[in-house]
Amino acid sequence: MPGTLFGVGLGPGDPELITLKAARLIAATPIIAYPALPGTESIARNIAATHISASAHEIRLDIPMTRDRAPAQAAYDLGAARIAEALDCGQDVAFLCEGDPFFYGSFMYVHARLAPHHTVEVVPGVASVMAAAARAGLPLTARNEVFAVLPAPLDDKTLRGRMESANSFAIVKLGRHMPRVRALLNELGLTGRAHYIERATLPDERAVPLSDAPQSAPYFSMILVTKGADPWL
Amino acid sequence: MPGTLFGVGLGPGDPELITLKAARLIAATPIIAYPALPGTESIARNIAATHISASAHEIRLDIPMTRDRAPAQAAYDLGAARIAEALDCGQDVAFLCEGDPFFYGSFMYVHARLAPHHTVEVVPGVASVMAAAARAGLPLTARNEVFAVLPAPLDDKTLRGRMESANSFAIVKLGRHMPRVRALLNELGLTGRAHYIERATLPDERAVPLSDAPQSAPYFSMILVTKGADPWL
Numbered sequence: 001m002p003g004t005l006f007g008v009g010l011g012p013g014d015p016e017l018i019t020l021k022a023a024r025l026i027a028a029t030p031i032i033a034y035p036a037l038p039g040t041e042s043i044a045r046n047i048a049a050t051h052i053s054a055s056a057h058e059i060r061l062d063i064p065m066t067r068d069r070a071p072a073q074a075a076y077d078l079g080a081a082r083i084a085e086a087l088d089c090g091q092d093v094a095f096l097c098e099g100d101p102f103f104y105g106s107f108m109y110v111h112a113r114l115a116p117h118h119t120v121e122v123v124p125g126v127a128s129v130m131a132a133a134a135r136a137g138l139p140l141t142a143r144n145e146v147f148a149v150l151p152a153p154l155d156d157k158t159l160r161g162r163m164e165s166a167n168s169f170a171i172v173k174l175g176r177h178m179p180r181v182r183a184l185l186n187e188l189g190l191t192g193r194a195h196y197i198e199r200a201t202l203p204d205e206r207a208v209p210l211s212d213a214p215q216s217a218p219y220f221s222m223i224l225v226t227k228g229a230d231p232w233l
Numbered sequence: 234m235p236g237t238l239f240g241v242g243l244g245p246g247d248p249e250l251i252t253l254k255a256a257r258l259i260a261a262t263p264i265i266a267y268p269a270l271p272g273t274e275s276i277a278r279n280i281a282a283t284h285i286s287a288s289a290h291e292i293r294l295d296i297p298m299t300r301d302r303a304p305a306q307a308a309y310d311l312g313a314a315r316i317a318e319a320l321d322c323g324q325d326v327a328f329l330c331e332g333d334p335f336f337y338g339s340f341m342y343v344h345a346r347l348a349p350h351h352t353v354e355v356v357p358g359v360a361s362v363m364a365a366a367a368r369a370g371l372p373l374t375a376r377n378e379v380f381a382v383l384p385a386p387l388d389d390k391t392l393r394g395r396m397e398s399a400n401s402f403a404i405v406k407l408g409r410h411m412p413r414v415r416a417l418l419n420e421l422g423l424t425g426r427a428h429y430i431e432r433a434t435l436p437d438e439r440a441v442p443l444s445d446a447p448q449s450a451p452y453f454s455m456i457l458v459t460k461g462a463d464p465w466l
Binding site: 016073076101124127140144173 | 240242245248252253254256257333334335338341342344346348353355357359364366367370373374375378383386387395398399434464466
């Protein structure tokens with residue numbers, strides 16, 4: 001019998017925000033796979049480390065972050081082939097995913113390659129957006145409000161339109177787009193409703209009103225904006 | 234020293250999707266509060282049941298679900314006053330929340346009443362949207378795609394506009410709006426991209442293409458639509 005691939009959400013970074021199911025599966029699965037930036041420790045593996053059995057075999061996928069997608073695609077092809085080999089030998093594999101596997105997660109690229117011919121089970125995780133709201137003490141959305149997640153690399157016109165039409169929203173993947181996003185929020189009069197959160201739930205986390213945020217933002221940061229009732233009663 | 238109020242996300246329903254942190258806090262906190270529909274078991278308490286200490290004192294908030302919001306507001310006023318009394322006596326209180334506390338959660342109404350004068354810590358949970366995507370085996374959103382959460386009670390014009398402008402979206406709070414939402418999706422040519430998920434991660438869960446979905450939907454159901462690349466490579 002071929003093995004099962006588990007796509008295991010690990011949550012935003014605090015190892016205590018792993019679910020009981022994820023912890024059980026990681027400890028019980030003989031093969032643990034995870035992505036990493038070449039030359040660095042795997043963030044996903046670090047979150048899950050205490051649960052990984054000393055006897056587990058590990059498959060590390062080195063995924064380059066380049067503008068050209070071909071090198072990353074080749075790395076996912078290779079990683080998927082290694083995982084498929086283990087599954088075909090009848091072994092289960094747990095693929096470790098920061099946050100939630102199907103929410104802007106790298107697991108989706110593994111899933112696309114393996115789901116057509118293998119048994120896959122996805123274990124959802126705490127998404128970074130919910131973690132950021134919790135750490136900022138910011139109720140995100142209630143009742144019949146529209147909530148949107150907006151990647152910062154989108155063009156100004158698209159971002160502006162979506163910012164206007166949602167009651168609350170998260171702007172993710174800030175990085176070098178931070179100054180442009182701040183200018184847009186300012187133009188729409190939303191700066192006072194905006195919070196900046198960096199590395200939510202990690203020891204070096206920062207959660208501040210956007211007006212107190214740094215000029216440049218790392219990859220693991222986001223802005224949350226709520227236009228809803230404050231407070232909701 | 235006054236106590237701390239913990240808003241504890243429990244995830245979508247499977248008790249194994251509670252986080253390690255939530256399980257630890259529930260077991261260690263002397264007072265456990267939770268909402269319930271009058272005359273029924275509390276869904277939140279049922280999810281967390283195995284972690285609640287036998288010696289815990291429980292504060293049950295009976296919250297009526299009526300169109301007029303005044304009775305629910307009065308119930309939250311009363312519940313918040315009881316929780317405040319415990320906090321003022323120096324005891325910690327864990328408030329149990331299905332899903333994530335700040336994502337369409339009833340905890341927000343408790344938070345609004347208590348956060349101004351008490352110490353509150355929110356523990357994020359697995360949101361039902363991510364759980365539904367996992368159970369449907371449906372990669373939700375990737376790269377620079379816009380993801381939106383749309384409550385079904387919104388009017389047709391608003392729903393249509395938001396459905397058109399997002400790359401993928403979840404329609405929540407379906408209930409009696411199910412036929413109208415189906416008609417809108419059909420009109421936009423999106424039925425073939427839509428999945429229906431009911432009671433995600435619970436024993437009686439159902440996850441099917443929308444074309445196979447029932448005519449009426451319970452409260453704990455949603456539709457997920459993805460227009461993105463299929464599969465993402």
